Each structure stands twice: as C-alpha cells, then as structure tokens.
Amino acid sequence: MSIPQLTCPACNSTHTVKNGKIHNGKQNFKRRECGRQFVADPQNKPIAQETKTFIDKLLLEKIPLAGIA
Numbered sequence: 001m002s003i004p005q006l007t008c009p010a011c012n013s014t015h016t017v018k019n020g021k022i023h024n025g026k027q028n029f030k031r032r033e034c035g036r037q038f039v040a041d042p043q044n045k046p047i048a049q050e051t052k053t054f055i056d057k058l059l060l061e062k063i064p065l066a067g068i069a
Helices: 049-060
Strands: 016-021 029-030 038-039
Touching: none
Parallel strands: none
Antiparallel strands: 016 029, 029 038
C-alpha cells in the first residue's frame, strides 16, 4: 500500500512521515525539517464571523452556552 504524495501546509514539501493517529482515527503526518504536523484530509468546518458575533451578543445577554446550542 503506497501513501499518496502529501504536501506540508507550512513549507509545501513532499518529504513527510507518518506520526501516529489523531483522536478520530485519521492518520497524522509530520514534516521532519519544519516539524509541522498535519492530517491528510482535515474535516474542520470554520465558523463564520457573523455567527461568532451573534454568539458573543447572546453571551453578553447572560444566555448560557447550553441555551445557545
């Protein structure tokens, strides 16, 4: 089984090594020279700035996080 050529997000190099797995079982990789760790296919979903602002307003009105969620 061959590993597809991954590029480091920091330095765009293809010389990476496996570095264990993260909490959900995905393979973690590391670039030896720059030390950057990354996952091949991250599934993070960024939160929009409007949503963050709205949550801040609700917290200022003393609404608990459980109520906001």
